[in-house]
Amino acid sequence: MTHISILITIFQINKNNIFIWQKLQILRFFTSLYTFCRKIVENYKFFTNFVGQLYILDIMLKRIITSLLMSAMLSVATLLCSCQSSVSRYKTIDSFALGTFVQMTCLTDTPTAELTRIIAEIDQEAKASMSIFDESSLISRINRNETDSLDRHIRFNIELSAKYHELSNGAYDVTVKPLTSAWGFAEKSNATENPNIDSLLEFVGFDKIAIAGDRLVKSDSRTQLDFNSIAKGYVVDLVAERLDEMGIESYMVNIGGEIRCKGSNPRGNDWTIGIETPYEGNFEQESIEKIIAISDSAVATSGNYRRFHITESGDKVAHTINPKTGYSVISNLLSATVIAPTCAEADAAATMFMAMGSESETLELAKYCEREYGWRYYLIYAEGEGYHIEASQSLK
Numbered sequence: 001m002t003h004i005s006i007l008i009t010i011f012q013i014n015k016n017n018i019f020i021w022q023k024l025q026i027l028r029f030f031t032s033l034y035t036f037c038r039k040i041v042e043n044y045k046f047f048t049n050f051v052g053q054l055y056i057l058d059i060m061l062k063r064i065i066t067s068l069l070m071s072a073m074l075s076v077a078t079l080l081c082s083c084q085s086s087v088s089r090y091k092t093i094d095s096f097a098l099g100t101f102v103q104m105t106c107l108t109d110t111p112t113a114e115l116t117r118i119i120a121e122i123d124q125e126a127k128a129s130m131s132i133f134d135e136s137s138l139i140s141r142i143n144r145n146e147t148d149s150l151d152r153h154i155r156f157n158i159e160l161s162a163k164y165h166e167l168s169n170g171a172y173d174v175t176v177k178p179l180t181s182a183w184g185f186a187e188k189s190n191a192t193e194n195p196n197i198d199s200l201l202e203f204v205g206f207d208k209i210a211i212a213g214d215r216l217v218k219s220d221s222r223t224q225l226d227f228n229s230i231a232k233g234y235v236v237d238l239v240a241e242r243l244d245e246m247g248i249e250s251y252m253v254n255i256g257g258e259i260r261c262k263g264s265n266p267r268g269n270d271w272t273i274g275i276e277t278p279y280e281g282n283f284e285q286e287s288i289e290k291i292i293a294i295s296d297s298a299v300a301t302s303g304n305y306r307r308f309h310i311t312e313s314g315d316k317v318a319h320t321i322n323p324k325t326g327y328s329v330i331s332n333l334l335s336a337t338v339i340a341p342t343c344a345e346a347d348a349a350a351t352m353f354m355a356m357g358s359e360s361e362t363l364e365l366a367k368y369c370e371r372e373y374g375w376r377y378y379l380i381y382a383e384g385e386g387y388h389i390e391a392s393q394s395l396k
Helices: 002-013 018-043 048-088 112-130 138-143 152-167 177-182 197-201 231-245 343-356 359-373
Strands: 090-097 100-107 209-212 215-218 251-255 258-262 271-276 288-294 297-303 308-310 316-318 333-340 376-383 386-391
Touching: 090 112, 100 112, 100 231, 112 138, 112 152, 112 231, 138 152, 152 209, 152 231, 152 343, 177 197, 231 251, 231 258, 231 297, 231 343, 258 271, 258 343, 271 297, 271 333, 288 297, 288 376, 297 343, 333 343, 333 359, 343 359, 359 376
Parallel strands: none
Antiparallel strands: 090 100, 100 251, 209 215, 251 258, 258 297, 271 288, 297 333, 308 316, 333 376, 376 386
């Protein structure tokens, strides 16, 4: 009975293995029957014939119970060894891509060196296509009007960006490159203390670009693209898609804080992600405001508390630029976190919420996106010397 109790206690933790659980329940039944028969034998020994029959039943039950017990213990041992083996098969890779850190954990027998090679390959392909910091990249050549050809990466991001531009009534705009350059967030060498914003706004606007086949058509040749608000999440998706193609069913891909998860973590649970407390000087990523658990989805956070610079005159310029005014967005929204099916969606949506400006309009849009697309949101607003939270019900 002691062995049976221990086995059943173990499987209170994991009833997902129905076969073993049912076997233990049958074992429990026969054990109870055996105990009942033994009590009758002990208390009614003067009924010789009846006791003889019970004695035969007693022997049969012992054999059944012994067989079931051995079978159940073997199944438990096999399962526990399997669980231990699964945990040991999780690999963690620390690498570098897109100018930031990469952390990837996945359940696979693929060598670590091969996984690292895949990350480097995707990083090289993405930068050759979409990096505004690489003068030889395709997007840099498009911005200089040296070509109008599009590859699959740029085409995808333009088409996806159109959705966010429409949702935000123009607050999200990937043609903001001339403004981010002028303020020092694209090429800092081009930054000026007082850029001529009015002249730059003349060639900023999503309506100034269109896709015709595999070509980008500009209505103003000075219009330029900047995918920094979506590219990191998109590259996370590229890595995740490669892992899917390899048949890997459990993984977490983290590139610079943009994350996509699938399956379960090494403990068999959903992946846990920390949302940082947004305050200036929080560069250590150690102050956590909220812990969330996700699986088969992606999460991204955007905020102005870390990425900004101070001009020579002492003014703070945040990296979220309003494409309509040309200046930093004025808002009490400190950070926006979005959970969506893909990381490109989550990344762009988080930036979109930061770009909205109005607290009421941002919250209204976040609720609309949750109803329409199933995105969940966690918005942290400044309030006096503290802050307050607006979030999806499941994240409160």
